[in-house]
């Protein structure tokens with residue numbers, strides 16, 4: 001898929017105020033600082049579509065971007081940012097939960113995981129929440145340029161073992177990406193394209 005247009009539509013914290021268009025929606029979420037904004041900019045080839053910084057926790061709203069006038073890319077707040085207050089955390093969690101439980105247009109959620117880290121409780125719990133509620137998701141292992149290939153494979157294997165030894169029958173579909181060298185861009189966009197084509201036919 002070639003990204004021809006990528007337009008910011010709206011930011012808010014209320015799922016009822018999200019765009020009404022009945023087009024496929026793909027959400028991106030992960031722990032603060034996982035590289036979500038960088039990934040969004042990499043796949044859309046826009047330097048500043050999503051705001052990046054070394055400071056974790058800037059994305060605090062549900063941000064809708066319309067891609068090629070065909071689908072929505074949604075940039076969600078990072079979870080697990082320790083420096084926000086407990087009450088802010090609670091509000092985050094409740095509006096994010098509402099988004100997932102109520103957004104009918106959502107066809108796939110991409111859960112971003114830093115490829116260098118061991119499985120984190122907060123990510124596993126979040127995927128559990130998605131699974132329990134029948135919300136389809138894939139994993140994206142980010143920042144793979146920071147690892148050697150054998151280290152990356154080892155980490156993914158470890159992740160897969162952890163998931164399949166708990167709640168999951170198999171490792172969910174996953175992608176490996178780097179915003180530094182565009183690894184994974186084609187695969188991710190092809191995957192979205194494939195789903196969009198299937199939806200168009202059905």
Ligand SMILES: Nc1nc2c(ncn2[C@@H]2O[C@H](COP(=O)(O)OP(=O)(O)OP(=O)(O)O)[C@@H](O)[C@H]2O)c(=O)[nH]1
Nearest residue numbers: 032033034035036037038053056057058059078179
């Ligand atoms: N080496 C490398 N660094 C990356 C990559 N992606 C992001 N980074 C760096 O990681 C830091 C966080 O990146 P962001 O894209 O702002 O992360 P975010 O997940 O949007 O952050 P929040 O707003 O906290 O949700 C920045 O310093 C980026 O330059 C990557 O693929 N490779």
